[in-house]
Amino acid sequence: MFILEYKLKGKQHQYQAIDEAIHTVQFVRNKCLRYWEDNKGVGQKDIYKYTTELRSEYSFVKELNSTACQQACERTWTAILAFYNNCKINIPGKKGYPKYSKRTHSVEFKKSGWKLNRDAKKITFTDGKNIGELKLIGSRDLFYFQEWQIQRVRIVKRADGYFVQLLLKLDIRDITPSLEPTRKCVGLDMGLKYLYADSDNNMVEPPRYYRQAEKRLNKLNRRKSKKFKRGKKQSNNYIKARRQYAKGHLKVSRQREEFAKRLALRLIQSNDLIAYEDLKVKNLVHNKKLAKSINDAGWSKLRKWIEYFGVKYGRLTIAVNPAYTSQECFNCGQLIKKSLSVRTHICSCGYCEDRDTMAALNILKKATIGHIGSWSEDLNAWGDSTSILVGSNTCQDKLSQ
Ligand SMILES: [Zn+2]
Incomplete structure (x- = not known):
């Protein structure tokens, strides 16, 4: 569709x-x-x-x-x-x-x-x-x-x-030119302070559209409430204020959508394969302390567009089980338990890496195990599926890590 x-x-x-x-x-x-x-x-x-x-x-x-x-x-x-x-x-x-x-x-x-x-x-x-x-x-x-x-x-x-x-009803691939292979792949680790960290050690900041607009939205909301009359027919001024407030929210949601779309397209254009965690953001948002940041980060929007462009341009997008991605040593596989505040992974095998970069590397590894060397054939075999699930989904693990 x-x-x-x-x-x-x-x-x-x-x-x-x-x-x-x-x-x-x-x-x-x-x-x-x-x-x-x-x-x-x-x-x-x-x-x-x-x-x-x-x-x-x-x-x-x-x-x-x-x-x-x-x-x-x-x-x-x-x-x-x-x-x-x-x-x-x-x-x-x-x-x-x-x-x-x-x-x-x-x-x-x-x-x-x-x-x-x-x-x-x-x-x-x-x-x-x-x-x-x-x-x-x-x-x-x-x-x-x-x-x-x-x-x-x-x-x-x-x-x-x-x-x-x-x-x-049309096959979107019919109307879009296919992209040249890039011979590159990337793993993305979703963050709270940043939108994601990738396996090449880049961090992308989340857009702060809501925070930027918050003051204005609050003002519009107050104006709306002041004009509200309980139990009476609402005045035209109230209706006008309500519309202004709704427009403000609409603007923020459009900005977010546009940001996610542009970022996803860039990721798809510059990689043959994109791996990310299979997180159910809905479950994470239930955690009140984290809710605002996750909502702001708009991770689910980004994922939606990555999968959309993945199908459109025939790139592989793979969602992997997020369990242990930030604990397992990328080099030797040893589990190194660490709390959220520990930002660096240091292993007895001598491997040392930024926590988030390593998680992204692990995600990429999970996605490619068993696939390496056969991506182009797989591409046709996968057909229409927008995303491939490797392992089972245990989204709760993310929080307990
Ligand atoms: Zn190690």
Whole structure:
């Protein structure tokens, strides 16, 4: 799947029509969830049938394109299934009981309900919600794919406007030139003070976008709170302040995304193989003391983009079990226990190295054991998998090291 995004430009009444469509999506989702809660043993088919009932009962549901309606119902079903699954495998902690949504911000169409005009760069929504024709703002050309490749069309509402996403089914490798082999590989060790240390003794500082914006965000938040009136209808000034605050957050998240994307691309362009730890950041973030730094570091974003570009350019990306990477001697394999404050690895075999650099070296070693000398053949054999897991995942080890 490949996503193309454009900003939508239209008239005020068209935006209102989009809001109305999004609101209907939320209505359908919540109704389906209620139906599942009220009727024991409800299956996928029943819930789909129920959507048809809703369409005949409520005219505003009927106005929404039928595939969008279906999509709303499918989303609920996916959430229910995920919950069932979590219960079945009995994951620790919360099982993710499906929630009623209060702030839906998108509506998704399948193959009908919209029409794309590629020459004029416009899209028309043709269902009963009367959204009509909107202009697409964005530099990406609309001609390098076929129309049948559009699987979904999604309208997303954000703090700074309305956007449309075209979900394309295409092999991204078809449209990107392949890269020359670099004969280089790298291991990355995720840090708290830095984003990562690599096996060549480089450290990359995490971007501090949130810290930089914190003062301004706090100010905007205070302004918003001051205008809030409990139990009354909110004023336009409050709504304006709330939008400003949301915009501030949006800016930070875009900056982070952009940073991770650029860094990942550079790593992929200059290495044939990238090895990193298979850390579940979600689990690490539960540690309150560390949460802010890890969030700031944006490691999961970086990993996502490394894997994305890895597939795109046909490079190997390997996630390894993070256990013992900073304790095991890279030279002789001996375990040297050390607390987090000890920054240098010194071994009786005479090997001495910066703690983080050595961890990165160990990560690279774990990734390449059994693969050395056969990377190019492996490349084809791995096919589409975005990342390869070596060993089992024991993300907790990282913290206890
Ligand atoms: Zn040693």
